[in-house]
Amino acid sequence: MEKMTQAQLKELVNEISLTYFDKPYQDSVSFNNRLRTTGGRYIPSKRKIELNPKFRRELGEEEFTGIIKHELCHYHLHIEGKGYKHRDKDFRKLLKKTGSPRFCQPLPSVEKKTTIYTYTCVACQHVYKRRRRVNTDRYRCGKCRGKLKLAEKTTRK
Template sequence: MEHLELQAWVERISLAFFGRPFLHRATFNARLRSTGGRYFLRSHNIEISPRQLDMFGVDEVEKIIKHELCHYHLHLMNKGYRHRDSDFKRLLAEVGGSRFCQAAPGVRRVEPYRYKLVCASCGTEFMRKRSVNVHKYGCGKCRGKLVQTVLDSV
């Protein structure tokens, strides 16, 4: 699929599901790896990952386009266009867009926690994303000494 075909596809979806025209540019960006697409606030352009089209097909990319068009139309109407806003969640459910894109195989996902702290006194475990200076901080329950271990990354 070429950029012009994507542009026409986005314009069709915008008119059919939102009842408003898409007046900016939609392009493919092969550098997008962990995201299916993105909307630019300043230029109002949309970029879509061609990897999503290759791996998951037209239906999945259509959901991604609907997601990005929700950002686009709500931003231009001065409504809540962010993921956490109720306007965005409501419009996304109405048009049938996806909240998250599917994870492409081979793209490394970072585990949520990298460090585990264990209290030497009471045995309480704390999971952390960042390293902690165990000489400076102690257990939040008993003020005992902490022992930090690094968890294996996938």
């Protein structure tokens, strides 16, 4: 996916605003690399939308458009003096009207991961798989009371 410039981003947000809200977007928008799990945010005091470039890269244009629509709901309601927060009626109504998502999809790269610790008994070689770390000074092999050692630590999605 090609990198988007600031000007292209502004144009995209304005286009989406015109298409779904029949109003232009006249304030500022930028990519914010420090956003982690949120796809975007609207800062009322600055009248500014910030978007997470990772969502565009990992989830594609369609999901990214959804995030922009969501932030535009906050924006338009805010500048018109209406209820622009998540629990406000105006906000929920506008989300519905414009087909904007309530929540954004989590990023594949930050999805919850499971770590599996594999221990083996040094005496009888029995293998134990655990979801958490085991204190090998205290826990011994269930078969022979031998000492356990950490053989492997794997993380998977």
